Amino acid sequence: xxxxxxxERLDVTPHEGTHDHxxxxxxxxxxxxxxxxxRLAIARGHLESIRRSLEDPDVxxxxxxxxxxxxxxxxxxAASVVLRGHLEAHVATAATxxxxxxxxxxxxxxFKYT
Amino acid sequence: xxxxxxxERLDVTPHEGTHDHxxxxxxxxxxxxxxxxxRLAIARGHLESIRRSLEDPDVxxxxxxxxxxxxxxxxxxAASVVLRGHLEAHVATAATxxxxxxxxxxxxxxFKYT
Amino acid sequence: xxxxxxxERLDVTPHEGTHDHxxxxxxxxxxxxxxxxxRLAIARGHLESIRRSLEDPDVxxxxxxxxxxxxxxxxxxAASVVLRGHLEAHVATAATxxxxxxxxxxxxxxFKYT
Amino acid sequence: xxxxxxxERLDVTPHEGTHDHxxxxxxxxxxxxxxxxxRLAIARGHLESIRRSLEDPDVxxxxxxxxxxxxxxxxxxAASVVLRGHLEAHVATAATxxxxxxxxxxxxxxFKYT
Numbered sequence: 207x208x209x210x211x212x213x214e215r216l217d218v219t220p221h222e223g224t225h226d227h228x229x230x231x232x233x234x235x236x237x238x239x240x241x242x243x244x245r246l247a248i249a250r251g252h253l254e255s256i257r258r259s260l261e262d263p264d265v266x267x268x269x270x271x272x273x274x275x276x277x278x279x280x281x282x283x284a285a286s287v288v289l290r291g292h293l294e295a296h297v298a299t300a301a302t303x304x305x306x307x308x309x310x311x312x313x314x315x316x317f318k319y320t
Numbered sequence: 321x322x323x324x325x326x327x328e329r330l331d332v333t334p335h336e337g338t339h340d341h342x343x344x345x346x347x348x349x350x351x352x353x354x355x356x357x358x359r360l361a362i363a364r365g366h367l368e369s370i371r372r373s374l375e376d377p378d379v380x381x382x383x384x385x386x387x388x389x390x391x392x393x394x395x396x397x398a399a400s401v402v403l404r405g406h407l408e409a410h411v412a413t414a415a416t417x418x419x420x421x422x423x424x425x426x427x428x429x430x431f432k433y434t
Numbered sequence: 435x436x437x438x439x440x441x442e443r444l445d446v447t448p449h450e451g452t453h454d455h456x457x458x459x460x461x462x463x464x465x466x467x468x469x470x471x472x473r474l475a476i477a478r479g480h481l482e483s484i485r486r487s488l489e490d491p492d493v494x495x496x497x498x499x500x501x502x503x504x505x506x507x508x509x510x511x512a513a514s515v516v517l518r519g520h521l522e523a524h525v526a527t528a529a530t531x532x533x534x535x536x537x538x539x540x541x542x543x544x545f546k547y548t
Numbered sequence: 549x550x551x552x553x554x555x556e557r558l559d560v561t562p563h564e565g566t567h568d569h570x571x572x573x574x575x576x577x578x579x580x581x582x583x584x585x586x587r588l589a590i591a592r593g594h595l596e597s598i599r600r601s602l603e604d605p606d607v608x609x610x611x612x613x614x615x616x617x618x619x620x621x622x623x624x625x626a627a628s629v630v631l632r633g634h635l636e637a638h639v640a641t642a643a644t645x646x647x648x649x650x651x652x653x654x655x656x657x658x659f660k661y662t
Contacts (some may be wrong), residue, residue, distance in 0.1 A: 215599045222357045243374040260357040267406035274399045285388045292381035298642040306640040316385045412534040414526040423523045471602040488585040495634035502627045512614045520609035
């Protein structure tokens with residue numbers, strides 16, 4: 207996985223948004239990043255069209271609920287792209303770096319599990 | 321509920337997005353419509369900032385997942401505004417119009433319940 | 435809807451589990467009650483078989499997660515039966531009794547919407 | 549993690565419910581297994597009491613929905629115990645065994661992500 211080489215650069219200057227686990231800098235696999243960005247651009251367009259539809263006094267509640275559900279599905283799809291990249295590039299390799307506990311804890315928090 | 325008066329205009333020309341149930345035209349209570357629109361404008365801004373963050377090769381997967389979860393929460397909030405308006409203005413009054421079956425069916429479909 | 439006649443008996447002695455809204459006693463349509471009970475009996479059996487599978491030291495995590503997901507789906511199905519009965523028998527008729535606000539508030543709370 | 553020793557026994561006779569990934573036998577960490585079993589026993593009792601409550605013609609729909617929501621929360625809790633054990637014992641160590649792809653694929657399927 208070529209992404210790992212990038213993810214494990216140790217000489218990176220940490221800044222807001224970077225993550226260092228046990229001295230390793232983890233960043234998102236490039237392909238996940240680009241695919242997720244494309245999906246979010248589409249979801250944003252859909253969301254904007256729903257917002258505009260709310261300017262019409264004749265808009266029907268259930269149509270809005272259906273459209274919102276479709277956008278939620280699109281965001282789930284984008285999140286799944288990010289999650290898969292994270293599991294492959296970072297979680298599955300955690301034992302080789304020694305940051306298992308940190309990665310599992312932060313993932314469980316995202317899943318809202320206790 | 322003044323919204324009902326608007327919702328029950330019978331002389332409206334049906335077009336895409338309008339809904340006629342048992343001869344009544346139902347539209348969204350104005351306050352729900354405006355509150356939902358404001359929430360969607362905020363969610364759209366948040367979504368755009370997540371999309372931009374994906375241009376940074378150092379962005380961390382879990383930060384993106386957290387931000388996406390926050391936007392999903394905002395969309396849930398917008399949907400709840402729309403749903404409450406719908407329950408109050410249309411579902412709770414269905415027996416007075418006679419379109420109970422249609423309203424319950426379409427709502428159950430939105431809830432993805434069988 | 436014959437259930438409504440039962441639901442609106444005013445002479446019932448209130449006890450734990452009964453609900454009186456604006457002086458009306460609302461109870462669950464009998465068919466929903468029986469269908470939901472059957473689904474719960476099946477879900478309980480499934481849950482018990484998952485619990486027993488956890489006595490086997492060779493059980494695999496992902497198999498347990500898949501089984502739990504199936505039970506969750508069965509409970510969603512039971513909840514949908516109850517929700518549909520409630521919408522038809524109580525929410526859609528709320529304006530005829532005058533307890534719209536109470537019914538919508540308690541339903542929104544169940545949906546965890548704000 | 550002592551569980552790993554058990555999880556990686558190679559001499560186990562495969563049977564229904566066991567999982568072999570790249571020649572390794574993965575089983576559930578014992579502590580997760582016992583904690584999940586206890587939670588499921590409690591959830592089963594709760595589910596049975598809801599089922600019994602449905603024998604009462606006066607049971608109120610929204611009370612049943614609230615109880616079902618509580619059981620769903622308990623099952624989410626049990627699933628989180630299993631998931632955490634799986635992430636720690638199997639996913640975080642996948643790169644050391646070489647079964648990353650298989651583990652990530654089956655996990656993404658459980659999450660219902662595409």
